[in-house]
Amino acid sequence: MKSIKVGLLGIGTVGAGTFNVLKRNQEEIARRAGRAIEIVMVADLNEERARQLVGEQCEVVSDGNLVVNHPDVDIVIELIGGYGVAKDLVLKAIANGKHVVTANKALLATHGDEIFKAAQAKGVMVAYEAAVAGGIPIIKALREGLTANRIEWIAGIINGTTNFILSEMRDKGSDFDTVLKEAQRLGYAEADPTFDIEGVDAAHKATLMSAIAFGIPVQFEKAHIEGITKLEAVDIRYAEQLGYRIKLLGIAKRTEQGIELRVHPTLIPSKRLIANVEGAMNAVVVQGDAVGPTLYYGKGAGSEPTASAVIADLVDIARLADAQPEHRVPHLAFQPHSMSDLPILPIAEVTTSYYLRLHVADKLGVLANVTSILAESTISVDAMMQKEPALGETQTDIIILTHQTQEKNVEAAIKKIEALPTVLGKVTKLRLEHLS
Amino acid sequence: MKSIKVGLLGIGTVGAGTFNVLKRNQEEIARRAGRAIEIVMVADLNEERARQLVGEQCEVVSDGNLVVNHPDVDIVIELIGGYGVAKDLVLKAIANGKHVVTANKALLATHGDEIFKAAQAKGVMVAYEAAVAGGIPIIKALREGLTANRIEWIAGIINGTTNFILSEMRDKGSDFDTVLKEAQRLGYAEADPTFDIEGVDAAHKATLMSAIAFGIPVQFEKAHIEGITKLEAVDIRYAEQLGYRIKLLGIAKRTEQGIELRVHPTLIPSKRLIANVEGAMNAVVVQGDAVGPTLYYGKGAGSEPTASAVIADLVDIARLADAQPEHRVPHLAFQPHSMSDLPILPIAEVTTSYYLRLHVADKLGVLANVTSILAESTISVDAMMQKEPALGETQTDIIILTHQTQEKNVEAAIKKIEALPTVLGKVTKLRLEHLS
CATH class of the missing domain: 3.30.360.10 (Dihydrodipicolinate Reductase; domain 2)
Known part of the structure; x- marks a missing residue:
């Protein structure tokens, strides 16, 4: 069967890893994918270094446009990073009907909707397993x-x-x-x-x-x-x-x-x-x-772990390339016409548990004042720890773990607590998740 | 788009979970799969119970042959278990050109090659995510x-x-x-x-x-x-x-x-x-x-966790059904014409580390005798622990962790150790893996 031809944009750490793993495991990968996957073209500003890495096996250029415009290239791997050239080349590759694999989380998290929309319109895949948690699928x-x-x-x-x-x-x-x-x-x-x-x-x-x-x-x-x-x-x-x-x-x-x-x-x-x-x-x-x-x-990072994810995407594309576009895995998991419009909540409306550390004067009644503010705010306490003041000290720490409550509720309570004369300085607030 | 029609063989714990999850999350699943997935037919020997579980939504029969032969059924889910009826129905479903989803590890581990070969010849998929580790993909x-x-x-x-x-x-x-x-x-x-x-x-x-x-x-x-x-x-x-x-x-x-x-x-x-x-x-x-x-x-088990895997397979099949058969994920991950003939090693030729527990008479020289047997067998010791005999006891335990060696080597050493007059009874042997 015809091999899949790949153009690589950027041969830094992950690019070199991708090239090396594809070469080292080429036989095993082809046995899985049912066809060979070969990098035929590499673009990198440092042409000399790129040439040293890839040898004479494939064409090396400095201009990524030559890759995304090349008629032989089926899939473009974008490993440049950032939002500038990377975005431009990804969109050009899509416009030219090429599938794209990218590890660029910054690009997708900020311009993903535009990129996926363009890919959808053109009927090509944009795969990004490497963008999240490296080699973990x-x-x-x-x-x-x-x-x-x-x-x-x-x-x-x-x-x-x-x-x-x-x-x-x-x-x-x-x-x-x-x-x-x-x-x-x-x-x-x-x-x-x-x-x-x-x-x-x-x-x-x-x-x-x-x-x-x-x-x-x-x-x-x-x-x-x-x-x-x-x-x-x-x-x-x-x-x-x-x-x-x-x-x-x-x-x-x-x-x-x-x-x-x-x-x-x-x-x-x-x-x-x-x-x-x-x-x-x-x-x-x-x-x-x-x-x-x-x-x-x-x-979650590193040359070959990230390459592992990039290559898995190549194999997936090699497999799904001839499926009807609407049957491929949707870019964002759900069909584009059936996205949800649930809003992202502002942090003030988030509900979670909290860890609060108060630095207090070691005086009678501090704890009573603090707990009554929490009670008024309907924040219930899950655990509390008061440290003994160090020898010769008159100040100490109180740690409070709360049950679930809304962030704005806890913020209001913290303001009141910080206004207490026996509470010294700012309250340290961390969030706590039971994950159960 | 046309919905995918599913026939279910066996509606016990996992079957009921599959039916319920498909129904509860039908909208969300269709948003992912790009088409509805519906169970149109259920076969179970206990027709009455099956009817109670599925209501009037789909046909209930007691004979699985009616499901695997039904022209409307695109995918057959086999949740009967065992090697008898299950194998027969799976092979019939394949012969009828239907894709199969099964959770039956016993069947696939023993008759998988026959089943996958039949599926390959017929160009249908046999998916089995639920057969290993339940809901974990x-x-x-x-x-x-x-x-x-x-x-x-x-x-x-x-x-x-x-x-x-x-x-x-x-x-x-x-x-x-x-x-x-x-x-x-x-x-x-x-x-x-x-x-x-x-x-x-x-x-x-x-x-x-x-x-x-x-x-x-x-x-x-x-x-x-x-x-x-x-x-x-x-x-x-x-x-x-x-x-x-x-x-x-x-x-x-x-x-x-x-x-x-x-x-x-x-x-x-x-x-x-x-x-x-x-x-x-x-x-x-x-x-x-x-x-x-x-x-x-x-x-790794349970009604809905296993159902999660069964349904993921249904969605995969819904997506890949129109890909060229040779581009779908191969049943055993590698293309059937490129399987490896590496043999499975007999246990005697396995190499690993060992935990040995010896029950010994608490006498001078025991340890020296044991360690010299290990040394002669070129088994090197990673850690050793000798327990004090309990008060009034004259026997005690010696625990030895070895470095990597071949099983037959350790077995031979154990025989020699058990022949020592100061070693009482059998040596307990467990294997140890560092997983690094």
């Missing part, structure tokens, strides 16, 4: 494996850099800045780690998962995003004492009022499997109404 | 999500009954018989639990996974199978002290000599995620050369 699980289910929520550790940092902070009791430097030294964090540590990368991925789980458009701009830069070692320690771990979770949840889409540090019961995902590993829990909870775990 | 992950990879090994907790029993034995320190009775009372074990506790059910599932991971025929008859009936509480306790948990694993591993296919109680390091899978839950770890380890976790 989570897009496939959501779009295909769990089609029987009304998906209720998704919660994922979908950024390896921040999970590595949080694991180290917990293991060593170190603070954020120290561990970040260590992570950069070891190559787990980039020189400019902003997108990772501020939660933006996780929010891109959570946005994509929310779309395919609930059949809504991608709405990155409505995601609530908090990173881990303000997280203090003391809260990791207190959480541990109360039986919880703190993870940066990407959460997408369906409620009757709308969709919650949020990324923030989250307390999770230590006994949950996902609480035990350490280092740079990723994991996603999906709650479906029929299947219950399922969890998917693996490497 | 592990078949999809192996056949589609990890197509880039040379799969190195798979290790899974793929029988909920035995995992529940092992979790309880560990938690409560109880012995097997006590916990089995408890499991039967709670509905986690059947009245005749033989297939579960003797490892047969897990071996059916491991056989299917070995076929799709390595591109080999199903060869259940060559699987090495040990259940948990002989496992003693004392070994669970000693394993725990050494940092291990004991799980009944289904293992399929590729080596240069051949394929290891085995089910047996296995020590796993406690810190591995899969070691922390408790109760009736299932989990499978897959090691691919590109992606590294990935893990899939969820409910």
Whole structure:
């Protein structure tokens, strides 16, 4: 059978991994796909380096337009990243009737609707397994494996850099800045780690998962995003004492009022499997109404794990290329004419549980004042811990875990608590999910 | 678009779940599949009960032949179980050009090659996501999500009954018989639990996974199978002290000599995620050369979790029905003309690590005798633990963890060790996998 011919845009870490894995496992992959898959053309600004990586096997150019316009290319892999050239070339490839595979979560989370619409009109596939959680086939699980289910929520550790940092902070009791430097030294964090540590990368991925789980458009701009830069070692320690771990979770949840889409540090019961995902590993829990909870775990980044997802998409396209377009897996899991218009809720309307840390003067009546404010706000307390003041100290910490309540309710209560003369400074608020 | 019409053979627990989930989520499923999926006909020996379950919505018959011969039926779901009627009806459905969805691991692990060959010749699909690990989309992950990879090994907790029993034995320190009775009372074990506790059910599932991971025929008859009936509480306790948990694993591993296919109680390091899978839950770890380890976790049995997998197969078939047959996902992941003839290795040629428990007379020189036998057999020791004899006792236990060696090598050493006059009774041997 005719081989599938692939053009590659950008041969950096993931591109090189894709080229190498395709070559190393070409026989095994062809035995699965029923035809050979070959990269016939590579575009990279650094032509010389690209040539060194691919040898004489395929054409190397510096202009991606030559790839997306080439008549022999069936599928274009976009591994350039960002929103500029990448978007332009993806749209051109689609316009030329080529299928697209991309790992570019930033592009899809912000311009996905435009791209998928163009692909739909042209009858081509845009596959993006590599855009979420690297080598874990989570897009496939959501779009295909769990089609029987009304998906209720998704919660994922979908950024390896921040999970590595949080694991180290917990293991060593170190603070954020120290561990970040260590992570950069070891190559787990980039020189400019902003997108990772501020939660933006996780929010891109959570946005994509929310779309395919609930059949809504991608709405990155409505995601609530908090990173881990303000997280203090003391809260990791207190959480541990109360039986919880703190993870940066990407959460997408369906409620009757709308969709919650949020990324923030989250307390999770230590006994949950996902609480035990350490280092740079990723994991996603999906709650479906029929299947219950399922969890998917693996490497969320890196050259060959990401290449694994890119190539799985190539094989899928090789298989589905001759199915009637309306029978292929829809880009966003649901048929484009039957998307839901459930709104994304503002964070004030999100309902969850909370961890509150108050720094207080160790005086009679503090606790009574605080608990009566909570009671007035109809916030019920799940657990409370008051630390003994250190020797010679007159200040101490009170930790409160609340039951579920609305964010705006907790914010109002915190304002009142902070106004108490015995409460010193700001209240630290973290969100808590039982994931059950 | 025309709806897909389904005939259901057997409406017991899973059949009822399938009917109910399809009905409850019909709108959401149709939004994904692009067409409605409807059960139009149900066959069950207990017609009255079937009628009560499905109401007036679809035809109920007692003879499955009426379903597999019905011209309106596009897909037949086989949920009868066993090898007799089920096999006959599946083959008839295929002969009539109908696609088949089945949860019947026993049937596929023993007669899969015949069934898949018939399906291939007729150009129909036989889907079986529900046959392994219930609602976890592990078949999809192996056949589609990890197509880039040379799969190195798979290790899974793929029988909920035995995992529940092992979790309880560990938690409560109880012995097997006590916990089995408890499991039967709670509905986690059947009245005749033989297939579960003797490892047969897990071996059916491991056989299917070995076929799709390595591109080999199903060869259940060559699987090495040990259940948990002989496992003693004392070994669970000693394993725990050494940092291990004991799980009944289904293992399929590729080596240069051949394929290891085995089910047996296995020590796993406690810190591995899969070691922390408790109760009736299932989990499978897959090691691919590109992606590294990935893990899939969820409910491995039950009405709606299994229905989730059955319905995902229905949606897949609805999508792929009009793809060219040779482009659909091959039944056993690899194209039928390119299967591998790697042999399944006999257990004597399997290579792994071992846990040995020796009951010995507490006399000088015992340990020296044992270790010199191991050294002569070129079995190197990874860890050793000698318990103090209880007060007034003159006998005690020695626990040895070995490095990797061949089974026949360890068996020969055990024979020599058992011949020592200071070693009392039989040596207990368990296998140990680091899963790294």
